[in-house]
Amino acid sequence: MTINQRNLSAAPISLIRTTPPTPQWIGEEIKNTLQDVLQEQDLSTLLRYHRFAGTERDREVGAIWMSHRLGCGLDANRILATNGTQNALLLALATAVGNGGLVLVEELSYYGFRRLAGFLNVEVDAIAMDRHGALPDAFQHACRTRSPKALFLTPTIHNPTTLVMSLERRNELIDIARRYGVAIIEDDVYGSLPTDAPPPIAALAPDITWYASGLAKCVSPGLKAGYLVAPSAVHAAAVFERFQVTSTWHMSPLSAVLVDKWVSAGIATRILDAVRAEASARQEIARELLAGSDYAAHPNGLHLWLTLPAQYDQETFVTAAANAGVVLRPGSMFAFHPTTPVDSIRIVLGSPETRDELLAGLSALKTLLQ
Numbered sequence: 001m002t003i004n005q006r007n008l009s010a011a012p013i014s015l016i017r018t019t020p021p022t023p024q025w026i027g028e029e030i031k032n033t034l035q036d037v038l039q040e041q042d043l044s045t046l047l048r049y050h051r052f053a054g055t056e057r058d059r060e061v062g063a064i065w066m067s068h069r070l071g072c073g074l075d076a077n078r079i080l081a082t083n084g085t086q087n088a089l090l091l092a093l094a095t096a097v098g099n100g101g102l103v104l105v106e107e108l109s110y111y112g113f114r115r116l117a118g119f120l121n122v123e124v125d126a127i128a129m130d131r132h133g134a135l136p137d138a139f140q141h142a143c144r145t146r147s148p149k150a151l152f153l154t155p156t157i158h159n160p161t162t163l164v165m166s167l168e169r170r171n172e173l174i175d176i177a178r179r180y181g182v183a184i185i186e187d188d189v190y191g192s193l194p195t196d197a198p199p200p201i202a203a204l205a206p207d208i209t210w211y212a213s214g215l216a217k218c219v220s221p222g223l224k225a226g227y228l229v230a231p232s233a234v235h236a237a238a239v240f241e242r243f244q245v246t247s248t249w250h251m252s253p254l255s256a257v258l259v260d261k262w263v264s265a266g267i268a269t270r271i272l273d274a275v276r277a278e279a280s281a282r283q284e285i286a287r288e289l290l291a292g293s294d295y296a297a298h299p300n301g302l303h304l305w306l307t308l309p310a311q312y313d314q315e316t317f318v319t320a321a322a323n324a325g326v327v328l329r330p331g332s333m334f335a336f337h338p339t340t341p342v343d344s345i346r347i348v349l350g351s352p353e354t355r356d357e358l359l360a361g362l363s364a365l366k367t368l369l370q
Contacts, residue, residue: 013361014327015348018159018190018302020217021282023274033261041257051250053240054081058251061260062227065268066213069191070203070229077233080240081225081256085189085214087249088228090116092210093150095230095239096183097122101149103185104142106134108334108342110159110187113152126336133158133165136172143180150183150210156197157190160334160346161305162296167198174205183231184209192218192272193279193300207231215259217302219271225251225259276300282349282358289362293369295347302350305331308343309369317345317368324364 037043051058059076066074082088093113097103099121105113106129117124125146127138133155142148151173155165177184186201186209202211206229214226230236243249251259262268279300286297286304297304308317314330321328331345332338347365352358 010325012322012325012327013357013364014351015361016327016329016346017351018217018348019221019351020219020275020302021278021350021352022220022271023278026220026271029262029267029271030258033258033267036261037254037257046253046257049253050247051081051253051256052244053236054079054251054256057260058256061256061263065215065259065263066227066229069188069200069213070206070211074229075233078230078236080228080230080236081251082214082228082249083226083251084221084224085187085212085216085226086112086116088212088214088226089113089185089187090120091228091239091243091249092185092212093117093122093152094120095235095242096185096210097149102146104134104139104146104148104151104182105336106153106158107336107340108161109152109336110154111333113187114336124336131163132169133163134169134173136169136176139173140176140180143176143182148182150185151177152185152187153201154187154190155201156188157193157298157301159187159190160303160331160344162298162301162303164194164197164298170198170201170204174201174208177208178205182208186211188213189217190301193276193302194298195276195300202229210235215268218275219262219268223255223259225255279350282355285355285359286347286349286362289359289366290369295344303346303348305344306347308345312368314342314345320368321365324368326361326364 058081059079062079062081063074063076093116102123103117104125104127107126114124127142128135155170184201188200191200202209208231211229215223279302283297283299294307295304314332318328318330328345332342335342349358
């Protein structure tokens with residue numbers, strides 16, 4: 001079947017959402033875990049109460065899960081269990097910056113964070129970056145001239161550029177943040193995927209960092225399980241005091257029970273290992289099909305950042321891909337300033353259900369690139 005024939009007979013292939021390619025056996029694990037819940041839990045009360053910041057056990061499970069990133073001995077009283085990483089970021093932004101405050105982002109950054117800022121009436125401004133992330137000189141200049149409350153970073157598998165910030169750059173930014181009294185909001189949602197990344201900023205500077213993480217990109221987005229690690233137990237208590245009756249940020253009781261069982265039994269780690277392996281296999285498919293193209297990627301990442309050939313701009317490439325049966329979004333959506341020239345586009349490898357579907361989608365793009 002040719003690509004054109006496929007367009008007429010099959011649904012478009014979406015390469016826009018960084019969903020982890022979870023293993024086929026995860027369904028069996030869900031069934032087995034739910035059977036255990038039926039035997040062990042008091043079902044008449046399981047769904048009756050909010051978890052608010054999470055029970056003591058929920059926070060302990062979070063500390064266990066995040067120990068491979070933040071080390072052992074993480075104080076569970078610094079943790080709030082949330083309804084996904086997005087809600088953890090919202091809580092951090094509202095608390096560390098607040099209404100009318102200023103948060104800095106890199107000139108290319110996660111668009112969803114900027115939407116959260118708009119929702120909270122938080123001002124956002126961008127600073128320059130290079131292949132290592134935010135530029136220290138640009139950050140320092142903004143601190144001197146704009147008095148920001150926080151700096152938002154995704155230092156490990158940056159979205160969209162895939163860069164992993166060097167340890168040296170992390171420490172440079174920490175030094176500046178401390179000097180000017182600026183908090184750091186760290187989005188580490190992809191941080192569990194690499195096997196050899198530098199430590200999170202929250203491990204290097206826990207006293208000034210609001211750390212948001214979860215299981216969406218490394219286990220399953222449907223669990224809606226996230227964590228916010230505050231700089232201290234006092235900071236965490238202040239967040240809880242402010243938001244305790246706002247129910248939408250709570251982790252659901254059933255998700256909390258599933259996460260507890262999966263983390264305790266090592267199932268979550270098995271799924272993470274499987275996601276890493278599948279992501280690596282899909283990156284290899286991309287290396288073969290896109291050989292000769294200019295793009296950045298991480299070997300365990302769920303996406304790549306493709307530089308477009310000179311004959312394409314963002315709009316024409318997205319349109320050409322749609323005509324070839326592939327759904328993409330323009331890379332310009334990650335740019336803070338609308339006038340910032342963006343010659344790259346994010347290609348997600350994790351979202352197709354199968355490798356064959358990914359192969360078909362990348363083959364169509366290969367034809368366009370040639």
